[in-house]
Amino acid sequence: MQRLRIIAVLVILGSLAVLTSCGLLKGNRSDVEDKNLAKPLSFTIVYAKDNLLHKQGISSVIGAFEKSHPNIVIDEVNETWTGSYGEYLKMKEAVGEFPDLVEMSETQLFADAGLLYEIPGDLVNLLQPAPEVIGRFYNLPLELPAPQGIIYSKAVFRKAGIAAPPKTFGEFIEACEKIKRLGIDPIVVGAKDIGHMEYWVNKFLIDEVYIHNPDWNAQRSEGKVSWTDPAPMKAMNKLASLWGLGYVAQGFVATSDNQTASILVSGQAAMLFSGPIMFNLIKAADPSFEYGFFALPDDNGKINVAGAQAPVGWSISAKAALDPDKLEAITQFLHYFYGEDQYPRYLQAVNGIPSTNVEIDYPLPEAMSSVFRVLDDPKTGKSMFMDRFSGRNIPPPQFSDWFYQTAQDWLTGNTSVEAAMKEADRMWDALKQ
CATH class of the missing domain: 3.40.190.10 (Periplasmic binding protein-like II)
Structure with missing residues (x-):
C-alpha cells in the first residue's frame, strides 16, 4: 500500500485559523458553541450522489458531526432526481428550496444570480482555495482534481x-x-x-x-x-x-x-x-x-x-448567511469536515487528493501511484x-x-x-x- 503525504504549509498557522474565527458571532468558538447548546440549530445540505462512495463519505461525516454537536441538525436532502445534478439545483431554487450548504460546480451561474455567499476568511485560510469567481471565493474544494x-x-x-x-x-x-x-x-x-x-x-x-x-x-x-x-x-x-x-x-x-x-x-x-x-x-x-x-x-x-482546478466545492447560500446562527452552524460543520479526524475518512472513501494546507496521511491503493x-x-x-x-x-x-x-x-x-x-x-x- 502506498501512502499519500501532502507537506504541511505552516501547520501552526493553519491550526490557528481553526481556532480563530473571523468574527461571525462575538466571542471565540468555544463561547459560541456553549451558547448554541441551549438553542437547537439546523440547516439543509445537498451534494451530488452519482457515486455511492462519495455519498457515503460525506454522509458519514455528517453523522459523526451530529453526534458531537447534538445542538445542530443537518437535513440531508436525499430525494432522487432525473437528469443532471445542476438541473436539480436549479429546480430547488425555482421552488424556493435552495439548500443552505451545497456542493457546487456551476458556481458563476449561481453567484451571478446572487444565490451564493462569499466564503469566510477563516475557512479560506485552511484550504488551497478554488479559483475566484468575479473576484471572490465561493467554493471550498472537497478535494483537488484527480484525472480520469x-x-x-x-x-x-x-x-x-x-x-x-x-x-x-x-x-x-x-x-x-x-x-x-x-x-x-x-x-x-x-x-x-x-x-x-x-x-x-x-x-x-x-x-x-x-x-x-x-x-x-x-x-x-x-x-x-x-x-x-x-x-x-x-x-x-x-x-x-x-x-x-x-x-x-x-x-x-x-x-x-x-x-x-x-x-x-x-x-x-x-x-x-x-x-x-x-x-x-x-x-x-x-x-x-x-x-x-x-x-x-x-x-x-x-x-x-481534466486536472486544472476549477471553482467547484462546498458553497454557502446567500439566504442562509443572513441568519447568523445558521451561518455559524454551517461554519462549524465545515471546520469539522476538514478537520484532522474526519477529512481523511472522506478522502479515503473517494481516494481524493487533499485540498487542505495541512498534512494528510492515509492508505492508498497501488493504482494511485499511476x-x-x-x-x-x-x-x-x-x-x-x-x-x-x-x-x-x-x-x-x-x-x-x-x-x-x-x-x-x-x-x-x-x-x-x-x-x-x-x-x-x-x-x-x-x-x-
Whole structure:
C-alpha cells in the first residue's frame, strides 16, 4: 500500500485559523458553541450522489458531526432526481428550496444570480482555495482534481497479449481490437448517469479543443468559432468511433456509473474510463481483482487531463448567511469536515487528493501511484470540463447538460455527429440570450 503525504504549509498557522474565527458571532468558538447548546440549530445540505462512495463519505461525516454537536441538525436532502445534478439545483431554487450548504460546480451561474455567499476568511485560510469567481471565493474544494483515465483488467490485458498501456490513441484502438477478438467487451460505459458521459465527452474536447484554445467557449459566444469546425468535429467523431467499431458494451444507456465496477471485475469488459473514486468500488466488488490505471493519450502520445482546478466545492447560500446562527452552524460543520479526524475518512472513501494546507496521511491503493505520475509529469496538459470554465468562458446555462445528453443520440444512431454539432451551434446561441 502506498501512502499519500501532502507537506504541511505552516501547520501552526493553519491550526490557528481553526481556532480563530473571523468574527461571525462575538466571542471565540468555544463561547459560541456553549451558547448554541441551549438553542437547537439546523440547516439543509445537498451534494451530488452519482457515486455511492462519495455519498457515503460525506454522509458519514455528517453523522459523526451530529453526534458531537447534538445542538445542530443537518437535513440531508436525499430525494432522487432525473437528469443532471445542476438541473436539480436549479429546480430547488425555482421552488424556493435552495439548500443552505451545497456542493457546487456551476458556481458563476449561481453567484451571478446572487444565490451564493462569499466564503469566510477563516475557512479560506485552511484550504488551497478554488479559483475566484468575479473576484471572490465561493467554493471550498472537497478535494483537488484527480484525472480520469482508463482503469483496466491486468488479466485481460495479459490474455490479449497487451504488454503495456498504449502510448498513443492509435495503440489504444489496437488494444481494443485485440480484446474484442477474445469475445470480451473492450470498454464498459455507464451512460445512465450523465456524469459518466461527461467524462468521455470532455476527454476528447480537451484533447482536440481546450488544450489548444482555453478561450474557445468565449470565442464561440462571440461567433468566432463553431461546433462544426474541424477540432470539435474531430473530438466527437473520435468518441463516436469507439461505439461505431463495437468497442463499447451494449446496454450502456441503461448502465449506471456504479454498475461499471462490477462489470469490470466480472470479466465482461476490460476497461473503464473513470477516476480514482472507482478504485474502492472495484475493491469492494472483488478484493483480489488486479487492475491498473493509465491516462488515455491523444494521437501523438500527449497526455491531457481534466486536472486544472476549477471553482467547484462546498458553497454557502446567500439566504442562509443572513441568519447568523445558521451561518455559524454551517461554519462549524465545515471546520469539522476538514478537520484532522474526519477529512481523511472522506478522502479515503473517494481516494481524493487533499485540498487542505495541512498534512494528510492515509492508505492508498497501488493504482494511485499511476495517478500521481500523470499529475506530477510536467508534460501533462491540464484543462477542465466544458462547464467548469468561468468568466467570459462560461458556457450558456443548460448547454453542457444538453450536449452530454445529446451525445447519446449520435452514439445510439438516433442522429449523426454532423447534425448534432449543427444543432449545438443553434442551441448555444439560443441559450446565451
